[in-house]
Amino acid sequence: MIDPGSETSGFRTWSGAYQFTARRLVAARTIQDVRRAVAAGGRVRALGTRHSFNDLADNGATLVTVTGIAPDPVLDESSRTVTVGAGTTYGAIAAWLQERGWALGNLASLPHVSIAGAIATGTHGSGSGNRVLSAAVAGLDYVDADSELRHAGRPDPDFDGMPVGLGAFGIVVRVTLDVEPAYLVRQDVYAGLSWDRVLADLDGIMSVGYSVSLFTDWSGESVQAWVKRRVAGPDDAVPAELFGAHRDPGPARLADSPVDNLTVHGAAGPWSQRLPHFRADVRPSNGDEIQSEYFVARRHGPACLAAVRRLASLVTPLLLVTEIRATAADGLWLSGSYDRETLAIHFTWRNRPGPVDGAVREVEAALAPFATRPHWGKVSHIEAEKLEPLYPRLRDARALFERLDPQGRFSNSRLERLGVRAIR
Template sequence: MPRNWAGTYEYAAPRIVEATSVDDVQRVLREPGRVRALGTRHSFTDLPDTAGTLVDVTGFAAEFELDEAAETVTVPAGIRYGVLAVWLDDRGWALRNMGSLPHINVGGATATGTHGSGDANPVLSGSVRALRYVGADAEVHEVRRGEPDFDALVVGLGAYGIVVSLTLDVVPAFRVRQDIYTGVTWEAALADYDALTSAGYSVSVFSRWEEPSVGYVWLKTRLDADDDPVPDTILDGVRATGSDSPLGVEDNITEIAGVPGPWMLRLPHFRLDAEPSFGDEIQSEYFVAREDARAALEAVRTLGDSIRPHLIWTELRTAARDELWLSPAYRRDVVIIHFTWHNHPDEVAAAVARVEAALEPFDARPHWGKLHGFDRAAIERVHPRLADARAVFERLDPEGRFSNAHLERLGVRAPR
């Protein structure tokens, strides 16, 4: 059976159908049995898996509909962000933000609350204006922003149907440069964390929880002109003049060292035409309220020595609040604490348990598609609209065709 993109999860579904049209999806749903959507396979758990049929939606044609008056674009759910971004930029338009990997597909990323970074930028789900899905009745349904159920369905985890297309907000195309800063100490960062995260349009901190420096600060600056100045210092750190980066090799990352470029070649960390990240890895990630940033980071910082042997990098980012019921940023601005782990399953499971214990006082919400140890009670404690979302999913899919063991384990769907 196929594995996720990193090779660290093997799907158990006995059948995969490669859909290239809405008709293909409808044909599967006219048959009995459980069904789940499969995208670019960037989840690290059994979230997208099923005991029935997986419907791979990445084979839809790359056909887009741009509405310049409404400032929207309608796209197939299985399309990769990087492919859409090139098409938009060619026409003078842009997405407000992108994730670090342009390889992820739009439907899967928005359904799990995946994100880029930036104090004023919501998670990618916040750009969804409308979505179309094939429901349990094998019919196509559409829901738009402001309509009933919309806030339940955008970050919907595939729990109610197979999303086949989405309408996204777009903005005029813009330019960005990337700069790396080193030498920022934990003391300075925690004393004024807001100053650090507000230094650019998008800011990431790459850390291995060592002392005294936080590691690398990766600053993305939105430009009005290519010669716009950027600061030489951030807090007590300085701008690097070379091409050294926390992600090492230069042949798979987007251009840094202050070279201006189009938004779609600067907002992601990784290039679409190369293998992303490190591969053979496990990821986990947690979202805490921004006002708890200092205390939460201090709590994880105490674990540095114990988790470092199994850690490739931690990346710290931010996102703005939204109103989507199962979003990790629902009604709170967040600091995001991401872990890229070596493929050491037992040791990583133990490290994740220690991280979650340290973050429990801050009601940390896990990324839905990454490894975590939360159960139904823990999810209910941190997601106040879980029961409301579950009620919507049960109403739209009373027989549980889109449910699976993962969703039932977390209380997203009722047990069957």
């Protein structure tokens, strides 16, 4: 069923930080609904769970949400893949896989995000040996500019330009992901990890577990570390100390969210219930916030962290929390980790748009010398002339999008401002 034209007045992103300008919202229940919406003409953009913080998903015309399409997961154990509806959340597919003894290799900290939205924006999860979520994509089914259903997969020569596709070539309706046998994870909190140790041995700290997150508000002389380890069983011992920091029995707190919003610490459990920071069955994070995030080459990590620390007097009063994570290099053209081991520096800001905008600009200026790539779905002030040097395959991606969508049906003003699509 297609909604014949729901008004989007007052329609906002998940945190309320951005209000959409699109005039029409189509709530697709089937792939055929998506095809009809595209066939109707005009500009159209896909919409997921609205966890972005800028106008990337907007177009002033028609939005099509695919979150109402049934997941219909199909597990192929021989190829170690699962194919599922693109609007399905990571939390939902993780629970389904766990019940069947299978797993994903990485998850976002919020399992509430849709698969298609997360991969399209380069959302990354965590782990110095883990690639971003989009790197697990083995295939995509999408509705093209002629309203035809198409498939693209790894054998295709331009496929590396499509998982982090920014919604620029079509509306993705099903996604095929790599899977592996299910495993156990235990996460522990270590308090009092000194900044001196972090800056002196950042690689060692970030690789001490399967997934490591450092949390700070940039004040003081220490940070908090959350370490997630893959374990063989519930009785596996974990160190009581981490680079001079001691294991904290909790309860853990994060971004002013309730304690019971967080996944369990201090005990082993299924990967699906430990890799995310937040439980899938509750509202995550603080909710009243603005987010920005920056990806830097890991070799520049200590210098970048030191640069932001010098802005503590500006940043700290406006901040809920910063999370620092690492990811492995990948070959996806528009990934924040394309061709380099990466450190991700994330800011969850208080919802104070004016002052936060000023702080974001200062942070970006401090990180600019380090070839910093901003998260596609979060607040940033990157400009087209500065973007192209950061992504060696940006021209290839633009050529791919123009070939697949020559009339710019799936484009919008943000993609055109950034030079990802041609201006029309």
